[in-house]
Amino acid sequence: MAIKKVMVIGAGQMGSGIAQVCAQAGFDVLLHDMKEAALDKGISTIEKLLTRAVEKDRISEADKTSTLDRLTKSTNLEDAKSCDLVIEAVVENMDVKTKVFQQLDEITPKHAILASNTSSLPITEIAAVTNRPDQVIGMHFMNPVPVMKLVEIIRGLQTSDATYQAIEKMTNDLNKTPVEVNDFPGFVSNRILMPMINEAIYTVYEGVASPEDVDTVMKLGMNHPMGPLTLADFIGLDTCLYIMEVLYEGFGDSKYRPCPLLRKYVKAGWLGKKTGRGFYQY
Numbered sequence: 414m415a416i417k418k419v420m421v422i423g424a425g426q427m428g429s430g431i432a433q434v435c436a437q438a439g440f441d442v443l444l445h446d447m448k449e450a451a452l453d454k455g456i457s458t459i460e461k462l463l464t465r466a467v468e469k470d471r472i473s474e475a476d477k478t479s480t481l482d483r484l485t486k487s488t489n490l491e492d493a494k495s496c497d498l499v500i501e502a503v504v505e506n507m508d509v510k511t512k513v514f515q516q517l518d519e520i521t522p523k524h525a526i527l528a529s530n531t532s533s534l535p536i537t538e539i540a541a542v543t544n545r546p547d548q549v550i551g552m553h554f555m556n557p558v559p560v561m562k563l564v565e566i567i568r569g570l571q572t573s574d575a576t577y578q579a580i581e582k583m584t585n586d587l588n589k590t591p592v593e594v595n596d597f598p599g600f601v602s603n604r605i606l607m608p609m610i611n612e613a614i615y616t617v618y619e620g621v622a623s624p625e626d627v628d629t630v631m632k633l634g635m636n637h638p639m640g641p642l643t644l645a646d647f648i649g650l651d652t653c654l655y656i657m658e659v660l661y662e663g664f665g666d667s668k669y670r671p672c673p674l675l676r677k678y679v680k681a682g683w684l685g686k687k688t689g690r691g692f693y694q695y
């Protein structure tokens with residue numbers, strides 16, 4: 414069954430980017446969030462990025478209009494009843510995600526694939542709350558979604574080959590590059606990236622260097638496009654902490670212990686760029 418209509422759940426930084434690239438690739442997209450204000454913010458970000466693409470002659474004004482025409486807002490999860498694929502991008506929390514998947518399993522047509530953009534949570538465990546674990550898969554986009562080429566595709570224990578192939582094709586249709594990985598804490602991307610970010614936070618915590626200097630070392634010394642602390646602020650410090658907790662618990666190894674400074678900032682509500690303060694002020 415071909416994928417034509419997609420629901421993206423969660424209109425935050427990842428959900429709005431995923432909705433944008435799906436609509437630009439010609440899919441009909443329902444962008445769902447519980448809050449109308451989040452949807453308005455998501456759509457307005459998409460509009461701004463499309464306007465910029467027109468100004469840079471990357472797309473035509475007609476492309477922009479048709480992309481926006483393919484995007485519809487939704488505050489009612491029941492709207493998923495007409496979708497062939499749902500991509501969930503809500504907060505990185507197992508309880509929240511499993512509740513969403515249980516509801517989706519009731520609402521969506523039998524053929525629908527249920528994908529999660531989770532950064533680290535086990536796909537097998539999310540799939541197990543549904544009656545269609547063979548049709549549940551991880552579709553992990555990178556931030557910022559319109560720019561980054563990778564989609565890490567995660568096979569849960571019961572994900573079928575047909576489901577994998579449909580999502581691999583969809584990823585290619587979005588002009589992204591798929592990489593297949595197995596379900597293990599943090600998958601590949603965050604098993605490698607997040608301990609580096611956590612270590613950068615420890616170097617600040619232990620007074621080795623300032624955030625600016627740590628970032629400069631990694632940018633000028635290792636040619637990283639962003640220093641690890643700027644990147645942590647960009648990802649969201651709450652998301653970084655949730656991922657470190659998944660690694661720490663999942664492997665039971667102290668090398669993944671989240672830095673106390675990361676915990677402190679999250680407790681203070683300093684979540685990075687999205688709240689105006691993290692390691693830097695915005």
Ligand SMILES: CC(=O)CC(=O)SCCNC(=O)CCNC(=O)[C@H](O)C(C)(C)COP(=O)(O)OP(=O)(O)OC[C@H]1O[C@@H](n2cnc3c(N)ncnc32)[C@H](O)[C@@H]1OP(=O)(O)O
Pocket residue numbers: 462465469531532554555556557558559560561602603606638639644648
């Ligand atoms: C946590 C997880 O589970 C997984 C993850 O996603 S981990 C995070 C992965 N992402 C990264 O590592 C990003 C690292 N940073 C970068 O690659 C770059 O700094 C960057 C692409 C974000 C910005 O690039 P830059 O050269 O420093 O800045 P800039 O010239 O302003 O931007 C380059 C282009 O990206 C676009 N861009 C930048 N930020 C953007 C955003 N948030 N949304 C959409 N587009 C964006 C800009 O509009 C610009 O496009 P144009 O060529 O049309 O002007």
Ligand SMILES: NC(=O)C1=CN([C@@H]2O[C@H](COP(=O)(O)OP(=O)(O)OC[C@H]3O[C@@H](n4cnc5c(N)ncnc54)[C@H](OP(=O)(O)O)[C@@H]3O)[C@@H](O)[C@H]2O)C=CC1
Pocket residue numbers: 422423424425426427428445446447448451502503504505506509513530531532533553554555556647648649652687
């Ligand atoms: N940030 C990143 O760099 C990356 C994040 N991810 C993953 O993507 C997911 C989303 O992250 P991100 O976009 O950064 O987070 P954001 O906080 O920016 O966005 C999450 C959105 O989902 C909404 N939401 C929460 N619960 C529900 C629900 N039950 N139904 C509908 N909407 C809901 C939130 O609303 P409210 O604010 O009101 O709670 C918010 O608008 C996470 O799993 C994260 O790990 C993956 C790759 C990269």
